[in-house]
Amino acid sequence: MNVIETHGLGKRYRRSWALRDCTLAIPAGRVVALVGPNGAGKTTLLHLAVGLTKQSEGEIAVLGGETPGSDKALGRVGFVAQDTPLYSYLSVADTLRLVANLSGSLDEAHARERLSALNIPMDRKVGQLSGGQRSQVALAVALARHPRLLILDEPVARLDPLARHEFMGALMAAVAEEEISVLLSSHVVSELERVCDYLVVLADGRVQVIGAVEDLLETHKVLTGPIEQADDIADTMAVVSDTRASRSARLLLRTNDRELLPAGWQAECTNLEEIVLAYLRVPHVSALPGPSGQQDHVEERSA
Amino acid sequence: MTGATIATPPIKWRIRGLSWVTWRQHRSAIAGFIGLLVLLAIFLVVNGLSMHSGYDKIGLNSCGNPYGQNCANQLEAFQNDYQKWAQMVPRVFAFLPGVIGVFIGAPLVARELETGTFRFAWTQGSNRIQWVVTKLVLLSVVICAVCLAFSALFAWWFGPWHSLVGRMASGQTYETEGIVFTARALFGFTLGALLGTVIGRTVPAMAATAAAWLAVVWPSVVFLRQLIMKPIVASGNTVQNIATAWTVSHGVQNSSGHHLSQSEMNDLFTQARSDGINSPPTFDRWLAQHHYTEWTSYEPNSRFWHFQIVESACYVVVALLVAGATVWWLRRRIV
Amino acid sequence: MGIDKQISGSPVEFRLDPGSGVPTYLQLVRQVEDGLRLGHVQPGDQLPKVKDVVAGLAINPNTVLKAYRELEHKGLAVGRPGQGTFIRDTVKVVPLREQQRLRTGLMRWLSSATDAGLDEDGIRALFTSALHDLTRQQKGAAS
Numbered sequence: 001m002n003v004i005e006t007h008g009l010g011k012r013y014r015r016s017w018a019l020r021d022c023t024l025a026i027p028a029g030r031v032v033a034l035v036g037p038n039g040a041g042k043t044t045l046l047h048l049a050v051g052l053t054k055q056s057e058g059e060i061a062v063l064g065g066e067t068p069g070s071d072k073a074l075g076r077v078g079f080v081a082q083d084t085p086l087y088s089y090l091s092v093a094d095t096l097r098l099v100a101n102l103s104g105s106l107d108e109a110h111a112r113e114r115l116s117a118l119n120i121p122m123d124r125k126v127g128q129l130s131g132g133q134r135s136q137v138a139l140a141v142a143l144a145r146h147p148r149l150l151i152l153d154e155p156v157a158r159l160d161p162l163a164r165h166e167f168m169g170a171l172m173a174a175v176a177e178e179e180i181s182v183l184l185s186s187h188v189v190s191e192l193e194r195v196c197d198y199l200v201v202l203a204d205g206r207v208q209v210i211g212a213v214e215d216l217l218e219t220h221k222v223l224t225g226p227i228e229q230a231d232d233i234a235d236t237m238a239v240v241s242d243t244r245a246s247r248s249a250r251l252l253l254r255t256n257d258r259e260l261l262p263a264g265w266q267a268e269c270t271n272l273e274e275i276v277l278a279y280l281r282v283p284h285v286s287a288l289p290g291p292s293g294q295q296d297h298v299e300e301r302s303a
Numbered sequence: 304m305t306g307a308t309i310a311t312p313p314i315k316w317r318i319r320g321l322s323w324v325t326w327r328q329h330r331s332a333i334a335g336f337i338g339l340l341v342l343l344a345i346f347l348v349v350n351g352l353s354m355h356s357g358y359d360k361i362g363l364n365s366c367g368n369p370y371g372q373n374c375a376n377q378l379e380a381f382q383n384d385y386q387k388w389a390q391m392v393p394r395v396f397a398f399l400p401g402v403i404g405v406f407i408g409a410p411l412v413a414r415e416l417e418t419g420t421f422r423f424a425w426t427q428g429s430n431r432i433q434w435v436v437t438k439l440v441l442l443s444v445v446i447c448a449v450c451l452a453f454s455a456l457f458a459w460w461f462g463p464w465h466s467l468v469g470r471m472a473s474g475q476t477y478e479t480e481g482i483v484f485t486a487r488a489l490f491g492f493t494l495g496a497l498l499g500t501v502i503g504r505t506v507p508a509m510a511a512t513a514a515a516w517l518a519v520v521w522p523s524v525v526f527l528r529q530l531i532m533k534p535i536v537a538s539g540n541t542v543q544n545i546a547t548a549w550t551v552s553h554g555v556q557n558s559s560g561h562h563l564s565q566s567e568m569n570d571l572f573t574q575a576r577s578d579g580i581n582s583p584p585t586f587d588r589w590l591a592q593h594h595y596t597e598w599t600s601y602e603p604n605s606r607f608w609h610f611q612i613v614e615s616a617c618y619v620v621v622a623l624l625v626a627g628a629t630v631w632w633l634r635r636r637i638v
Numbered sequence: 639m640g641i642d643k644q645i646s647g648s649p650v651e652f653r654l655d656p657g658s659g660v661p662t663y664l665q666l667v668r669q670v671e672d673g674l675r676l677g678h679v680q681p682g683d684q685l686p687k688v689k690d691v692v693a694g695l696a697i698n699p700n701t702v703l704k705a706y707r708e709l710e711h712k713g714l715a716v717g718r719p720g721q722g723t724f725i726r727d728t729v730k731v732v733p734l735r736e737q738q739r740l741r742t743g744l745m746r747w748l749s750s751a752t753d754a755g756l757d758e759d760g761i762r763a764l765f766t767s768a769l770h771d772l773t774r775q776q777k778g779a780a781s
Binding site for chain 2: 047050051052054069070071074075077078079081082083085086087090094097098099101102103104105138141145
Binding site: 031164165166167169171173176194195 | 662690698
């Protein structure tokens with residue numbers, strides 16, 4: 001089952017397209033990072049997935065065919081919006097009651113347990129909590145509805161490093177405990193690297209890279225070698241980024257073929273951040289599954 | 304009751320679901336609104352008790368026709384003591400339904416949009432249509448109940464004046480007595496909800512609600528109300544019960560019954576001046592000599608409920624349309 | 639005010655070195671191996687629950703599962719359904735006295751290296767390359 005599936009999805013605000021021609025399928029049971037620069041269309045895609053907004057064109061389905069915003073989808077998709085909006089005039093306990101009454105199904109004990117473990121007082125007004133505590137309340141509320149898919153929009157963007165760590169820890173513990181798929185967006189890759197096992201890169205309203213983190217790391221290598229041969233390699237292999245010094249060249253390329261290493265060249269593994277940054281610097285290059293579903297080529301998209 | 308007590312659990316009336324949500328989120332607005340009306344009600348009770356007893360003490364209840372010779376002194380005394388309040392209070396109260404729209408209607412959705420909490424509220428399992436319909440319906444019920452009660456109290460307060468000026472006085476008691484007050488509050492509330500939903504920011508939505516409410520209500524009072532039922536036109540001083548009626552218009556007609564227009568009246572003034580007329584009483588005499596008579600068009604006090612029902616029905620229909628537009632906008636246009 | 643101690647039931651307390659460049663799952667594997675070698679992890683010990691590890695380290699549960707699978711694959715741990723993952727056997731333990739003797743020798747070598755003018759990085763490079771050669775020799779002898 002795909003937790004999110006889109007075909008030619010697009011959203012236009014007045015004149016400009018926030019999201020265009022977005023086709024993707026995200027399998028269940030993953031922790032998916034949705035990455036991209038500000039304004040790439042991340043929030044738009046997430047809002048489409050939770051039914052807060054309607055697409056201008058194309059299709060989107062969640063949890064294997066449900067329409068976002070339908071009663072069925074609303075009941076099974078949890079959402080923690082950007083800046084975790086909660087009613088600041090409500091106490092934590094009243095926030096739980098509010099959600100219990102809004103959703104009709106809230107595992108209140110689950111949420112209380114989680115929050116008391118974090119020493120968050122139930123009678124405190126939400127507006128008086130720290131940013132980290134407020135995010136934890138939003139997360140606890142979302143998890144206590146036992147969603148099948150949990151969507152989080154920039155959940156840690158405004159948190160300090162400790163609160164960030166605690167938030168991600170709590171989220172990952174929930175993933176370990178329950179069968180829950182998670183989609184979270186961020187414009188900072190490094191904070192998601194250890195958390196996510198699936199990556200979607202959005203740039204300029206389109207999907208640029210999509211795939212399992214493990215596969216991406218395996219198929220992307222950094223080659224370092226003499227500059228004279230760099231052009232030959234660049235011609236025959238799928239080079240994503242090409243940095244040249246006076247004598248040596250450093251190429252980030254995408255390859256399945258581990259044996260094919262030219263003499264005099266050294267191959268290293270790279271990390272997710274480097275891969276993402278390399279792609280974001282060249283928006284016309286994309287890494288999408290080929291017809292066979294194999295990630296076997298870098299495409300030059302006709303711009 | 305028998306001695307054996309049966310242990311019945313206390314029946315707790317608990318509200319659930321979206322009703323609870325509505326109650327929890329808007330209870331302070333409702334409390335503020337009710338609080339305001341209670342303060343005004345206290346004033347009405349205190350002032351009303353004094354006015355009622357004053358009416359009796361002065362003897363206006365026992366002198367016969369209040370406009371008759373016997374009552375002239377009593378009427379003057381009563382007017383001296385109480386007319387100030389009776390004129391001012393209804394004029395102020397006429398705006399209360401708009402205040403409800405501004406302070407309860409406009410923030411209803413606008414605040415959610417402004418603070419971003421709609422992204423929380425509409426993703427917790429219940430869809431936003433149920434959410435907004437529940438809020439609109441429940442708050443409408445509360446507003447209507449409170450407003451009807453307030454109108455009833457107002458009617459009691461104004462009671463001593465009923466025999467003197469009736470209830471049809473446009474822009475005054477008519478606006479707060481009966482059911483128009485409530486219908487207009489309902490209209491104000493839904494109008495605020497719609498504008499808040501469309502504008503999406505609380506303070507501008509409140510300002511727009513105030514402006515739009517006035518823009519609808521004021522012309523309806525001044526121009527549309529008299530269309531509900533054609534005013535009765537009477538000539539000369541033969542008008543019965545004119546004191547308790549709403550005088551829509553009056554003027555001068557010639558011997559063949561033609562109502563003189565403004566320019567014809569100006570011609571008449573010029574003519575009278577050339578005859579040396581320079582004071583109102585002599586002008587009246589001059590008119591009578593030239594076979595001109597006065598005419599008056601009015602809506603008698605007996606039409607009060609007819610007018611109230613027709614006008615209220617119009618507001619309710621408009622309120623329903625506006626509420627429908629709110630739901631439509633929320634479903635189609637938001638974000 | 640006291641220090642907030644985090645006490646867990648397991649003898650293993652994982653930590654991460656984000657700058658090391660070593661994949662996360664491998665860091666976890668190595669910490670268990672090191673614990674076994676140093677003796678504070680023993681056969682029969684239960685490894686921390688996946689949920690607790692990910693809550694503490696804020697990492698993907700699959701990473702922990704992968705590390706535990708790797709430990710099972712190496713024959714160091716065994717998963718018991720519904721209970722958790724337990725240490726099965728220990729890597730060859732060098733007796734404590736022997737360890738102490740080796741450590742003294744190493745300290746002596748280190749101070750002579752410092753006397754010779756090697757700095758910390760130089761020592762590390764030398765050590766790594768020597769270890770590398772040794773492993774290769776052993777591998778060559780084995781095949």
